[in-house]
Structure formats: structure tokens, C-alpha cells
Amino acid sequence: MEETKKEQTTTHKIGIYLWIWGLLFVLSFCSYMVDWFQFQGLFRWSLILTFMFLKAGLIMAFFMHLFWERYALVNVLLWPMTAIACFVFLMVAEFKYTLFTRLFYFVVGG
Amino acid sequence: MSDPKIEGYEFKPGFKGLTQDVGSDQTMFKGVHWGKAMMWIFLLSDTFIFSCFLISYMKGRGSTPVEWPNPSEVFALHVGGVAVPLLLIAIMTFVLITSSGTMALAVKYGYEKNRKLCGWLLLATALGGLTFVGMQAFEWSKLIHEGVRPWGNPFGAPQFGSFFFMITGFHGTHVSIGVIFLSIYAYKTFAGHYDTGKRGWFTTIKGDYVEIEILGLYWHFVDLVWVFIFAFFYLW
Numbered sequence: 001m002e003e004t005k006k007e008q009t010t011t012h013k014i015g016i017y018l019w020i021w022g023l024l025f026v027l028s029f030c031s032y033m034v035d036w037f038q039f040q041g042l043f044r045w046s047l048i049l050t051f052m053f054l055k056a057g058l059i060m061a062f063f064m065h066l067f068w069e070r071y072a073l074v075n076v077l078l079w080p081m082t083a084i085a086c087f088v089f090l091m092v093a094e095f096k097y098t099l100f101t102r103l104f105y106f107v108v109g110g
Numbered sequence: 111m112s113d114p115k116i117e118g119y120e121f122k123p124g125f126k127g128l129t130q131d132v133g134s135d136q137t138m139f140k141g142v143h144w145g146k147a148m149m150w151i152f153l154l155s156d157t158f159i160f161s162c163f164l165i166s167y168m169k170g171r172g173s174t175p176v177e178w179p180n181p182s183e184v185f186a187l188h189v190g191g192v193a194v195p196l197l198l199i200a201i202m203t204f205v206l207i208t209s210s211g212t213m214a215l216a217v218k219y220g221y222e223k224n225r226k227l228c229g230w231l232l233l234a235t236a237l238g239g240l241t242f243v244g245m246q247a248f249e250w251s252k253l254i255h256e257g258v259r260p261w262g263n264p265f266g267a268p269q270f271g272s273f274f275f276m277i278t279g280f281h282g283t284h285v286s287i288g289v290i291f292l293s294i295y296a297y298k299t300f301a302g303h304y305d306t307g308k309r310g311w312f313t314t315i316k317g318d319y320v321e322i323e324i325l326g327l328y329w330h331f332v333d334l335v336w337v338f339i340f341a342f343f344y345l346w
Contacts, residue, residue: 011221014215014218017211017215025204028203031340034345036195045346048346052338052340055337056337059210062214063211063214064330064331064334065323071124071128072131073142073150076139084161087165092168094169094173095168095172096173099173099175102173102175
């Protein structure tokens with residue numbers, strides 16, 4: 001009985017993989033269309049980010065099996081991403097400041 | 111996908127399982143193959159490396175007062191005299207996603223002990239990776255021919271070249287390493303090493319189809335990184 005239980009947990013139906021595969025194709029096509037139609041500004045960036053995170057989430061959850069993984073493992077993997085988010089926010093502040101000083105001294109002079 | 115069976119230990123799902131796993135004074139990721147846990151830890155460190163590349167690219171691009179080259183035009187291909195924006199990059203993206211799908215199926219059929227199908231799917235994945243690297247080599251030589259260098263280019267901000275070669279080069283290296291290992295594992299699958307439990311070259315661990323899943327994690331990660339590079343470097 002334990003053997004059958006083991007079999008159930010190690011493979012999934014082929015349908016779920018094909019669905020995710022198809023979705024990834026559709027999302028990639030959508031993100032290509034963002035460039036094709038030359039959307040600009042905030043609309044472009046939000047579309048790019050939306051499709052990117054959807055694709056990344058699908059790959060991690062189903063292709064990399066994180067959806068079925070032990071909670072302890074999932075938490076160890078995903079919490080460090082907050083450190084990356086913090087780093088991004090720090091560097092956004094940094095590049096704005098660098099740009100400001102460059103423009104300021106190019107215009108006003110040293 | 112982990113094998114939830116340890117002698118005399120009852121698994122609990124969700125947060126209860128998390129606290130139990132961490133607080134049980136034993137191995138932490140219960141029922142997870144050690145190789146898989148180690149691959150995940152490696153991928154986590156690799157995530158930080160690629161994040162640092164992409165964040166430095168963000169800072170470089172954000173802090174330059176010079177116009178950034180328009181990737182839509184720089185990476186355009188001329189088909190019959192008409193410039194199609196990002197065509198090669200789009201094809202590369204689709205090739206990589208296709209190979210990611212065949213890899214996921216290879217893992218599934220490996221666990222189902224379908225040796226031949228698993229091997230063919232691994233070969234198809236390796237072929238997809240090889241195609242990707244080939245197209246990247248084409249893209250690199252095209253840009254180098256047009257005068258893009260790590261220290262300057264004819265399109266705009268000089269930082270463009272250094273970030274482009276660094277980020278795509280590092281990713282291409284990952285794909286190449288993946289192709290090498292996919293070929294080795296395809297051979298091992300066809301030879302039946304995972305059915306008979308034959309020991310590997312550098313290890314005394316018995317062969318098992320879980321190794322295909324571990325390789326699959328690496329390959330999907332390569333695809334995952336490309337998703338971010340595609341979004342931030344080519345589309346942004």
C-alpha cells in the first residue's frame with residue numbers, strides 16, 4: 001500500500017504539463033507583442049512585468065515542482081527573494097542620485 | 111514530487127509540516143532527495159549572481175544621461191528587406207521554452223520508468239539548447255560585426271555592450287553546460303543506468319531517475335533566467 005502511495009506522489013498527469021507548456025507559449029507570445037505594437041511608458045513596463053512574473057511563477061510552480069514540494073523547502077527558497085527586492089529598491093535610489101549628480105554637474109559645472 | 115516516506119515518521123502538510131520539519135532535530139527537508147535539496151541551494155546562489163548582474167545593469171542604464179540603444183532596433187532582423195523587431199530573440203525564447211517542456215516530460219517519463227521515451231526527450235532538450243546557443247553565437251557575431259564592444263557601440267550609451275556580453279554570455283555558458291550534461295544523462299538513460307542502479311563516474315551513489323529531475327531543475331532554471339533577461343534586457 002505504501003508503494004502505491006509513493007507512485008502517486010512522484011508523477012503527475014501529462015495534461016498539466018501540456019497546459020503549462022501551452023500557457024508559457026501564449027505568455028511569451030504576449031510579451032513579444034508588447035514590443036511588436038510598441039506600447040510605451042507605464043503600460044509597457046507593467047505588461048512586461050506581469051507576463052514575466054506569470055511565466056516565472058508557472059515554471060517554478062509546475063515545471064520545477066515547487067507546488068508539490070515540502071513547505072520547509074519552498075520557504076527556504078522564496079524568502080531570500082525579499083533580499084533581492086530590497087537590493088533593487090536600494091539601487092533604484094542610488095541610480096536616481098547618480099543621474100541627478102551627473103546632470104547637475106554637466107549643466108552647472110564642477 | 112518528493113518521496114514522502116520515512117520509517118516511523120508521519121509527514122504533515124503546510125505550515126504544521128514546516129515547523130515539524132525544522133524543529134525535529136533531524137534532516138530538515140524531509141523526504142527530499144539530498145541531491146535535489148543541494149541543487150536548489152545552488153540555484154538559489156545562482157539566482158543571486160544573476161540578480162546582481164541584472165541590478166548592476168539597471169543601475170548602469172538608469173544612471174547614464176546618454177540615450178540607451180533601442181533594443182527593438184538593435185536586435186532587429188532583416189527578412190526580405192523588412193526589419194522585424196526582436197525576431198531572433200523571440201525565436202530563441204520559443205526554442206528555450208520548447209526545450210523546457212520536453213525536459214519536464216522527460217522527468218515525468220523517467221519516474222514512470224519509460225526509459226526510451228525519457229532518453230529521446232532528453233536528447234530533444236539537448237538539441238533545443240544547442241539550437242539556442244547556436245543562435246546566440248549568430249547574434250553575438252552580428253553585433254560584433256556591427257561594432258558593438260564592451261567599451262562602446264555606434265547606437266548609444268557605451269555601457270550597453272559590456273552589460274550585453276556579460277549577461278547573455280553568462281547565461282549562454284549555463285546553457286552550454288546544460289547541453290553537455292543533458293547529453294551525458296541521455297546516454298546514461300539509454301544505457302539503462304537508472305534502471306539497474308549503476309553507479310556514476312564521480313560518485314558511488316547508485317543511479318536513480320531522481321537524477322533526471324535534479325538535472326531538470328537546472329535546465330528549468332536556465333529557462334527561468336532567460337525569462338528575466340528577455341523582459342529586462344530586450345523588452346524594457
